[in-house]
Amino acid sequence: MNYFFKDGNAYIEKDGSLSLEKTFDCGQTFRFEKDGSLFKGVALNRELTLKDEEEHIILYNTEPEEFKRLWVRYFDLERDYASINKKLAKDEFISKILDISKGIRILKQDEWEVICSFIISQNNNIPRIKKIINTLCESFGDKLPNGYTFPSPEKLLSVGAEGLSVIRSGFRAKYIIDAAEKIKSGQINFEDIYKMDLEAAKIKLMEIKGVGDKVASCVLLFGFGFMDSFPKDVWIKKVMEKYYKENFDIAKFQGCAGVAQQYLFYYERYINNKR
């Protein structure tokens, strides 16, 4: 996408391939809120304020150097979603829902935050996932002017599973600690995971207690940029049996299956008023 800078802000020229509303609301991140015409949140230890205007999306208070170094990748701005949409539209059902789902981009989020967030997501609903993560950050993150960073593995190890009781995450607390331990010990090494193929990476992440096939798939898609990762949650399973039956062929989404997954997930929740 094209962008320029003015008065300390970045202006992204809208072309229909980025909707803040959909991208923040499709269940891949839990830390952005709509505030009037603004979207506010914390990502990569920094506070972000964005505005969706007629011609531009404004990312406030960022210098060109920082924008290019962090936010172009975070918002996946260099990927050509128009051609992805063209490819996905060859699927009859996706071509029908494209108008509703297009504008979602796969965010490239912090790996640890995504691991932790999707451990919390298991057998849970999105409003409560958000609440737990907010409490986690307020309780153990570093204070920013208007928010909190996501707490590090070391910080959570120092409070332990008992200390996590304030976030009311139930049985998931011990899973969070296990993840933190395996990351600190080096058993789970992010650089190694980037070098693996999708299956090997998934199996590696599943060494963490509380991380199964679905959570690992979300982590690889939203945290590591594995664009062919295709998390199968209850909504996607519903989509498959409702619209595809036995005709679902993931092979035709090669290279962007994760985008297809988000489109389907967002659509089914959208028509069921889950937003």
Next chain:
DNA sequence: GCCCAGGGAATCG
């Protein structure tokens, strides 16, 4: 009270 929520571990047959 019952059911479910972006599942996964433990247990059982």
Next chain:
DNA sequence: CGATTCCATGGG
């Protein structure tokens, strides 16, 4: 193996 059951918690 596949199929059940249990796991904490809160909202509808």
